[in-house]
Structures are given as C-alpha cells and as structure tokens.
Amino acid sequence: MARTGPDHKTRQPFLARPGVRRLVPFVLITAVALIFIFENRSDVEIRLLVPIVTMPLWGALLIAWALGMLACVFTVRRRSSRHSRQPR
Incomplete structure (x- = not known):
C-alpha cells in the first residue's frame, strides 16, 4: 500500500543523493591513484x-x-x- 499523504517523504534514488554524488568522484580518483601508486615499485633517488x-x-x-x-x-x-558565516 503506497502512502501519498503530506507526511510521507519521497525517496531519492541512491546516486541522486548529494552525499553520494560528492563521494563517487573521490572514490574513483582514489582507486585509480592507488592502482598507479602500487604498480610503480622500482627504487628511486629523491x-x-x-x-x-x-x-x-x-x-x-x-x-x-x-x-x-x-x-x-x-x-x-x-x-x-x-561560507557558513553570513554577514548581517
């Protein structure tokens, strides 16, 4: 039974949520960076x-x-x- 009253919250799709949308690029870039890092195993002088x-x-x-x-x-x-401090 579906609720359609004013107190019922509509659910957003998982990938449409703002927190997930910010987290996905971070996870992808981190995965690519870690793969690149651990594929380069030779010794170097710094x-x-x-x-x-x-x-x-x-x-x-x-x-x-x-x-x-x-x-x-x-x-x-x-x-x-x-940005959280607003001038009054």
Missing part, C-alpha cells in the same frame, strides 16, 4: 633539500597522494566554514 634518499617509488607517490588529500580536506573545511 633529493630532500640536502640529503638524497633512496626509496621505492610507490612510497614517494603514496606520501605525495596523502599530502594532497590532506590539503584538500583543509581547503574544503576552510571554504565551508567561510
């Missing part, structure tokens, strides 16, 4: 200002990816908190 460090390329890529994700989190958090 110069960190003065010292030269030899490490697996996947480790360097994983560190760069994590720093990028951290920068995104801080940017989104800063932007949302800036």
Whole structure:
C-alpha cells in the first residue's frame, strides 16, 4: 500500500543523493591513484633539500597522494566554514 499523504517523504534514488554524488568522484580518483601508486615499485633517488634518499617509488607517490588529500580536506573545511558565516 503506497502512502501519498503530506507526511510521507519521497525517496531519492541512491546516486541522486548529494552525499553520494560528492563521494563517487573521490572514490574513483582514489582507486585509480592507488592502482598507479602500487604498480610503480622500482627504487628511486629523491633529493630532500640536502640529503638524497633512496626509496621505492610507490612510497614517494603514496606520501605525495596523502599530502594532497590532506590539503584538500583543509581547503574544503576552510571554504565551508567561510561560507557558513553570513554577514548581517
């Protein structure tokens, strides 16, 4: 029996929900990035200002990816908190 009264909420399709629509690109980009990172397993030399460090390329890529994700989190958090304050 279907309800059609004013108190009945209509359900949105799963992919039409705003939270899911924001999460899908993140999951796809993360999956592709992790595949790329773990396919590159050779050792490389990286110069960190003065010292030269030899490490697996996947480790360097994983560190760069994590720093990028951290920068995104801080940017989104800063932007949302800036927009939440409305001038009166």
